[in-house]
Amino acid sequence: xxxxxxxxxxxxxxxxxxxxxxxxxxxxxxxxxxxxxxxxxxxxxxxxxxxxxxxxxxxxxxxxxxxxxxxxxxxxxxxxxxxxxxxxxxxxxxxxxxxxx
Amino acid sequence: xxxxxxxxxxxxxxxxxxxxxxxxxxxxxxxxxxxxxxxxxxxxxxxxxxxxxxxxxxxxxxxxxxxxxxxxxxxxxxxxxxxxxxxxxxxxxxxxxxxxxxxxxxxxxxxxxxxxxxxxxxxxxxxxxxxxxxxxxxxx
Numbered sequence: 001x002x003x004x005x006x007x008x009x010x011x012x013x014x015x016x017x018x019x020x021x022x023x024x025x026x027x028x029x030x031x032x033x034x035x036x037x038x039x040x041x042x043x044x045x046x047x048x049x050x051x052x053x054x055x056x057x058x059x060x061x062x063x064x065x066x067x068x069x070x071x072x073x074x075x076x077x078x079x080x081x082x083x084x085x086x087x088x089x090x091x092x093x094x095x096x097x098x099x100x101x
Numbered sequence: 102x103x104x105x106x107x108x109x110x111x112x113x114x115x116x117x118x119x120x121x122x123x124x125x126x127x128x129x130x131x132x133x134x135x136x137x138x139x140x141x142x143x144x145x146x147x148x149x150x151x152x153x154x155x156x157x158x159x160x161x162x163x164x165x166x167x168x169x170x171x172x173x174x175x176x177x178x179x180x181x182x183x184x185x186x187x188x189x190x191x192x193x194x195x196x197x198x199x200x201x202x203x204x205x206x207x208x209x210x211x212x213x214x215x216x217x218x219x220x221x222x223x224x225x226x227x228x229x230x231x232x233x234x235x236x237x238x239x240x241x
Contacts, residue, residue, distance in 0.1 A: 063206065
C-alpha cells in the first residue's frame with residue numbers, strides 16, 4: 001500500500017493506493033494521526049487507487065472521522081475505487097464521501 | 102473436477118502477504134472469477150486477523166490452516182485454528198443505517214463476512230475452531 005501526502009495550509013490530502021488490509025490500516029492510521037498532529041483542519045482521503053479494503057481500514061477512518069468532528073474539523077473520503085465503494089456502501093460509510101472539486 | 106490446496110499459518114511477519122499471493126494464484130489457476138476471489142479474500146482477511154490476533158494467549162504457539170477447494174462453481178474455504186473457542190457467527194448483526202456518530206467501532210468484520218460469502222458455518226472439534234465458508238460463482 002502507498003500513501004501520498006500533500007498539504008496546503010491546514011488542508012491535507014492522503015492518496016491511498018493498493019491493499020488496505022490490517023497492516024495497511026495501521027499505516028493509514030499513522031498517516032491520519034500525523035496529519036492531525038500537523039494541525040490539519042480538513043483531511044481528504046482519496047481512495048481511487050484502493051484495490052482492497054477491510055474492516056480495519058474502515059475502523060481507522062471512523063475513529064479519525066470522529067476525532068476530527070470532535071475538534072471541529074472534517075475528514076472525508078473522495079473518489080473511491082469500485083472495490084472501496086462496495087465496502088463503504090455495505091458498511092454504511094457513505095456519509096463520509098464527498099465529490100472531489 | 103475438484104481442486105484442493107492447504108496452507109499453514111503461524112502469525113509470522115510477512116506470512117499473510119505470501120498467503121494472499123498464493124490464494125490469488127490458486128484462484129487464477131482454478132478460474133475463480135474476480136468477484137468471488139475478492140469476497141473470499143476479504144472474508145479470509147477478516148477471520149484470520151481475528152483468529153491469529155485475538156485467539157491465542159500470549160506465549161502460546163499460533164496455528165491455523167486454510168483449506169481451499171473449488172468444486173462445481175463453488176469456492177469452499179475452511180479455516181481451522183487451535184486458538185481459544187471462538188464462534189464469530191455469535192456476533193450480533195450490524196445495523197448499517199446507524200449514523201457515523203453512533204456507529205460501533207467493532208463488529209464490522211463478521212458483518213462483511215456474512216455479506217460477501219454465501220454460506221458460513223462454525224464448529225468446534227478436536228480443540229480447533231473450524232469455520233467453513235462458501236462462495237458460489239457462475240461458470241466461466
